[in-house]
Amino acid sequence: MAFAGFETLPLYLHDPRVNVTMANAFYLNYTLSESALRGSVQLLLTYVLGNDEVTATRVIVLSNVMESPGNHVLQMQELSTAGGLTAIDSIAPTDDLIDGTAYDLLFRYQDGGGNAPYVVEQPGMYFAGIATMSPEWLYPEGTRYVTS
Numbered sequence: 001m002a003f004a005g006f007e008t009l010p011l012y013l014h015d016p017r018v019n020v021t022m023a024n025a026f027y028l029n030y031t032l033s034e035s036a037l038r039g040s041v042q043l044l045l046t047y048v049l050g051n052d053e054v055t056a057t058r059v060i061v062l063s064n065v066m067e068s069p070g071n072h073v074l075q076m077q078e079l080s081t082a083g084g085l086t087a088i089d090s091i092a093p094t095d096d097l098i099d100g101t102a103y104d105l106l107f108r109y110q111d112g113g114g115n116a117p118y119v120v121e122q123p124g125m126y127f128a129g130i131a132t133m134s135p136e137w138l139y140p141e142g143t144r145y146v147t148s
Contacts, residue, residue, distance in 0.1 A: 008111040008118040009033035015073075016105065021128045022097075028074045032109060036067035039089065040110040040117065048124060050101030054093065061089045067109075097127045 015029035016022050028043060041062040047055040058079060066072045066087050074087045078096045082088055097103065105122040 005111070005113070006115065008109065008115045011107070011109055011118050011120060013107050013120045013122070016122070016125060018122050019124075021126045023128055024076075024078055024097075026076050028076055028107075029072070030107065031071045032067070032069050034069050035112045037110040037112055037114055038064060038067065040108070041067050042108055044106040044108075045097065045103040045125075046106070048102040048104055050098065050127075052098035052101040054095040054098075056093055056095075058091065058093060058095070058097070060091050063087055063089045099128060102126050 010033055012031040012033075013029075014031070015027040032041070039061055043060040043062070045058040045060075047057070060079075060082070062074070063086060066074065072087075074085070076082055077085070079091050080094050080096050083091045083094060102124050105125045106119060107122075108117040108119040110117045
């Protein structure tokens with residue numbers, strides 16, 4: 001057993017990057033500085049605004065194959081089916097992310113000694129799904145037109 005110290009060492013989240021739009025198959029790319037406590041490597045996606053009727057935070061718990069020190073890469077897919085990936089232990093709720101919605105992303109883990117979690121937060125990640133949404137025209141209305 002290795003000495004865990006008094007705090008969880010940093011993790012480095014490489015993808016998704018800050019201020020980018022995520023698609024269905026976004027990459028989760030990160031580096032752990034030390035071994036993680038079993039079940040503590042978690043990705044949380046919290047509804048901020050947009051088209052999603054499910055406002056509950058999605059909690060994705062990564063499996064033990066994603067808990068060792070070093071770099072890890074996972075290509076996510078729709079949450080309703082991603083639970084079948086060997087890199088994922090559980091997802092709750094399993095409702096898919098919705099096109100045109102912003103989510104706050106929080107990624108965390110604890111070291112093997114159970115010290116306080118190290119947390120990386122990326123607010124306002126926009127989810128774009130797999131297709132471009134149709135525009136909603138607010139103005140001009142009906143048969144009206146705009147003059148310059």
